[in-house]
Amino acid sequence: MALLSARSLTKRFEGLVANNEIDLDVPEGSLFAVIGPNGAGKTTFFNMLSGFLHPTAGTIAFDGKDVTDVTQDKIAAMGLIRTFQLVQMFQGMSAAENVEVGFHLKTRGGVGAALVRPPWLRRQEEELRAKARELLAFVGLRAQADMNAELLPYGQQRLLEVARAMAAQPRLLLLDEPAAGLNAHETDALAEVIQHINQRGVTVLLIEHDVGLVTRIAHRIAVLDFGCKIAEGTPDEIKQHPDVIAAYLGAEAANA
Amino acid sequence: MTLRAITSIRLGRYGPFAVAGAVFVALLFAFVFIKGGYLLTVMQLAMIYGVFCVGLNFFMGYTGQASFGQNAFAALGGYGTAILCVQYGWEPLLALVVSMAISGVAAVLVGYPTLRLRGHYLAMATFALGLITYDISVQWQSVTQGYMGYSGIPPLGIGPFTVEDERAKLVVLMVILLIGVWISGRLRNSRFGRALRAISTSELGAAALGIRISRYKLAAFVIAAVYASAAGSLFAHVVGFISPEVFGLQMVVVTFTMLYVGGVGTVLGPALGAIIASLLPEIVRSTGRFQDIAYALVLLLMLIYVPKGLSGLASIGKKPAAAPGKEG
Numbered sequence: 001m002a003l004l005s006a007r008s009l010t011k012r013f014e015g016l017v018a019n020n021e022i023d024l025d026v027p028e029g030s031l032f033a034v035i036g037p038n039g040a041g042k043t044t045f046f047n048m049l050s051g052f053l054h055p056t057a058g059t060i061a062f063d064g065k066d067v068t069d070v071t072q073d074k075i076a077a078m079g080l081i082r083t084f085q086l087v088q089m090f091q092g093m094s095a096a097e098n099v100e101v102g103f104h105l106k107t108r109g110g111v112g113a114a115l116v117r118p119p120w121l122r123r124q125e126e127e128l129r130a131k132a133r134e135l136l137a138f139v140g141l142r143a144q145a146d147m148n149a150e151l152l153p154y155g156q157q158r159l160l161e162v163a164r165a166m167a168a169q170p171r172l173l174l175l176d177e178p179a180a181g182l183n184a185h186e187t188d189a190l191a192e193v194i195q196h197i198n199q200r201g202v203t204v205l206l207i208e209h210d211v212g213l214v215t216r217i218a219h220r221i222a223v224l225d226f227g228c229k230i231a232e233g234t235p236d237e238i239k240q241h242p243d244v245i246a247a248y249l250g251a252e253a254a255n256a
Numbered sequence: 257m258t259l260r261a262i263t264s265i266r267l268g269r270y271g272p273f274a275v276a277g278a279v280f281v282a283l284l285f286a287f288v289f290i291k292g293g294y295l296l297t298v299m300q301l302a303m304i305y306g307v308f309c310v311g312l313n314f315f316m317g318y319t320g321q322a323s324f325g326q327n328a329f330a331a332l333g334g335y336g337t338a339i340l341c342v343q344y345g346w347e348p349l350l351a352l353v354v355s356m357a358i359s360g361v362a363a364v365l366v367g368y369p370t371l372r373l374r375g376h377y378l379a380m381a382t383f384a385l386g387l388i389t390y391d392i393s394v395q396w397q398s399v400t401q402g403y404m405g406y407s408g409i410p411p412l413g414i415g416p417f418t419v420e421d422e423r424a425k426l427v428v429l430m431v432i433l434l435i436g437v438w439i440s441g442r443l444r445n446s447r448f449g450r451a452l453r454a455i456s457t458s459e460l461g462a463a464a465l466g467i468r469i470s471r472y473k474l475a476a477f478v479i480a481a482v483y484a485s486a487a488g489s490l491f492a493h494v495v496g497f498i499s500p501e502v503f504g505l506q507m508v509v510v511t512f513t514m515l516y517v518g519g520v521g522t523v524l525g526p527a528l529g530a531i532i533a534s535l536l537p538e539i540v541r542s543t544g545r546f547q548d549i550a551y552a553l554v555l556l557l558m559l560i561y562v563p564k565g566l567s568g569l570a571s572i573g574k575k576p577a578a579a580p581g582k583e584g
Contacts, residue, residue, distance in 0.1 A: 050464065076466035088461030090454045092521065101454045105466040107447055111475065114446030115439060161461075168465055 001064075003028040003172055003203050004049065004080070009058035011044050018044040020227045021058065026172070026205050031198040033206045033214040035238075036224035037247060042207045043085060045224065046176050049205075050082040051075040063171070077105055079171035085180060087157045089149045095160050096145040099132040102167025135163040139193050155186035162193060172203045179210045191217050211248070215239060223247065273569045281531065285430075289423060295538070296422045302534035303429035304490045308507075309514045309526035310436045311483020317521035318449060319476040320456025322375070324508055325382035328389035329359045329481035331503035333488030335393065338406035338498055348412050352489040359485030360478050367477040371470060386508060393500040405499030412493045425494055432490065433527055436483060441523040443479075452476055456521075517558055519565020528566055 002025035011019040018041045026032045036042050047053040049060060051072035059068045062080055070078075090098050107128060113121050136145050139159040144152055149160060158178055165173055175194065179187045187210065195217055198204050208214045214221060215235040222232040225247040231238060238244055288295045312326050336355030340346040346354075370381045393400045400406075412419045412428060419428050443449045451472050454462040459469050492498045510533070518529020533555075540550035562568060 052460075052463075072463045073466050073468045076464060081466075082464050084460060084464070088458040088464070090461060091457040093450075093453060097450065101450045101462070101467075102465055104447065104451060109447045111443060111448055111479075114443050114448050117442070164461075164465070 001028060002026060002061075003063060004205065005061045006045075006049065007059045007061075009045065009048060009060065010056050011041075011048060011053065012056045017227050019048070019055075022224070022227075022229050024222055024229070024232075026203060027220075028203055029198075029201065030219045031194070031204045031206070031217060033208055033218035033221045034224060035208055035211055035214050035221060038209065040224040040247075041227040042224055043176060044227075046082070046174060046207050050080060050174055076168065079169070080174065081165045081168045081170035081172070082174035083158075083161045083165050083176055083178060085177040087154070087161050089157055089160070091150040093149055094146050095136060095141060095149045095152065096129070096132045098149045098160055099135050099164050099167050100128055102135075102164035103128050103131070105168050132167065135166055136160075138166070138196070139163045140189060155182050155189075158182065158186075158190065159193065162190075162197070166197065166202075170202055172205060173197060175204065175206045177207055177209055179208060179213050187213055277528070277566070277569070281528075284531070284535075288426070292423070296426055298534055298538060299531075300422070300426050300429055300494055301491075302531045303426065303433045304487050304494065305511060305514060305534060306433045306527040306530035307436050307490065308484050308487035309511050309518070309530050310433070310440050311480040311487070312511060312515060313440065313480075313520060313522075313526040314443075314452070314483070315473075315476045315480040316515060317526070318444060318452040318456060319473060320521075321371075321473060321476070322379035323382040323477070323480065324379050324512075325385035325387075325389075326480055326484045326511075327503045327505075327507040328385045329363060329484035330488035330491070330507065331389050331393055331500075332359045332362060333485030334492045334498045334503060335400055335406075335488075336485070337489040337492045338409050339399065341410055341492075342406055342408060347415075348410050348493055349414055352412075352486065352493070355489050356482050356485045360482045363478040363481030364474065367474045367481075371473045371477060383508075386505070390500055390504055393503070400500070403499060405497060405502075406492070407497040409492045409496050409498070411496070412490070429490065429494065432486075436486075437523060437527050440526075444523055448472075448475070453521075513555060517555065517565060519567035522565065522567040525565045525567035532566060 004024075004026040006022055006024040008021045008023065009019055010017070010021055022045060024034075034042055034045065044053065048055045051067070051070055051074070054069055059066060061067065062075070062078055065078070067075055067078065090101055093101070107124055109121050109124065133142070133145055136142055139162055141156060141159055141163065144156060149157065152160060162175070162178065178190055178194070182190060191213055194204060194206065206214065206218065215238065218235060220233070221235055221238045223230050223238060223241070223244050230243045230247060231241045233241065285299075288299050308326070308330060312323065315321050315323050315326070333355045336358055337348070337351045340351035340354065341348055366385060370378070370385070373381050394402055410418070411425070419425050451462065451467045454465070454467060455469055455472055463469055488503060491502060514529035514533040515526055516529070517533050518527065519525025536554060537547065537551055540547045540554065543550045558566070
């Protein structure tokens with residue numbers, strides 16, 4: 001059964017059609033990727049799925065429930081957690097603290113509890129500190145736990161953002177161009193982390209510009225071009241799909 | 257464990273600047289206590305401004321939102337206390353607490369629509385809030401007594417015990433400020449405080465992790481308003497007189513200076529800034545008619561060379577964070 005389904009999802013900005021009637025089904029437990037040349041409408045699509053933009057037309061269902069007009073914090077509470085193409089670090093906080101913020105949905109306690117600090121809260125805080133360090137170790141940032149997050153190299157900030165998202169224990173993890181700006185070595189490390197996350201049972205939906213990364217790790221791929229879905233299939237099918245080859249070669253020819 | 261080992265651990269945790277700072281503040285209080293007189297009043301006001309700044313820091317420091325209008329809630333607290341005590345003969349402590357509650361409710365009502373705004377727009381809207389409150393306190397004479405203000409406001413106290421001695425007043429205010437700082441520190445290092453601090457640099461990132469931005473901003477705004485109200489009430493009780501000018505634009509400028517000199521977003525900074533910025537005019541007074549220039553010059557130098565505020569100095573010379581795996 002599909003964990004996330006988009007039906008005829010459309011977004012128009014004034015006259016521009018950024019997404020045109022996109023249908024997509026992300027099966028539970030899969031590692032799914034959406035690829036496409038620059039400006040194909042990938043990020044718009046992603047912003048709609050995560051509640052940061054509201055579609056002009058069409059519907060989105062998550063876990064069988066309609067979430068088309070649900071706000072981002074409520075979607076997050078349902079278990080759909082995203083990262084950003086431009087890393088959104090919480091500055092002035094250490095790497096560990098950044099991950100601790102990620103536990104927001106899975107912990108409780110407001111102003112009153114923070115003042116009184118009852119035993120359950122202290123236990124919760126201890127557990128959270130330990131788990132934050134586990135997650136940092138999981139993405140390979142054990143040594144950076146106490147460093148100021150904004151001073152980490154870009155590749156490590158990306159990994160930190162993934163660890164932070166994992167703290168929210170997502171059912172579906174949306175990764176928006178996680179490899180953008182990474183070198184080959186960093187991309188490999190990231191690919192490994194994404195695969196491990198998926199093996200832990202988390203469904204992953206990945207938006208990527210880097211076709212090499214996607215065909216290596218994704219189970220299934222959808223291709224967007226000029227706001228339309230032009231193909232969907234396994235990595236091997238996609239690599240040989242004539243429309244996909246045309247879209248990418250066309251894009252490269254246009255850039256030249 | 258030897259004494260030396262104990263002190264070296266403590267010093268390692270806080271760094272020489274922090275220790276020097278603590279010693280300096282302690283000596284300062286001792287000096288003021290022995291000397292008495294006018295300096296006592298200066299320090300009393302510093303404590304009251306400190307309470308205001310510790311509150312404002314929730315909204316401007318932790319949550320990173322601009323408010324130029326928190327003086328409105330100080331006015332609400334001051335007038336609430338004055339009216340309840342002078343007109344209705346309430347107990348000072350009860351009047352203070354009830355005024356805080358009223359300010360909290362007012363902050364919810366005002367903040368709910370206003371906090372949709374961001375950045376400069378939020379700054380302008382809150383600024384207007386302060387101006388409107390000032391105008392009301394001048395014009396609504398039947399309630400506020402206009403420019404005349406209120407005098408004869410009773411000193412703080414519980415039942416038959418009242419705090420009338422100037423030194424005792426300073427001690428009470430110090431204790432209140434310390435409680436305020438303690439609450440600030442507890443809240444900063446909690447789920448609540450982490451959410452506020454996340455919002456301050458990335459609302460997108462915070463929302464994606466399920467943090468309800470508008471709710472947390474409102475909470476920080478209300479906390480700042482309640483602190484401001486307490487500061488306003490304390491001013492009324494300690495000085496015994498209030499007028500619209502007390503909570504006017506001057507207060508906005510002075511508290512901003514304190515917040516940034518001390519270190520915005522830190523736990524101790526706002527209180528430290530209130531003390532330093534209150535004493536500075538007394539120190540530069542010897543320069544006679546140049547005192548305003550000297551004051552401005554010192555502030556400028558501080559903002560240039562200690563941009564993170566004086567409390568930022570505390571981390572200088574501190575040992576780096578424990579290496580991974582052996583932190584304790």
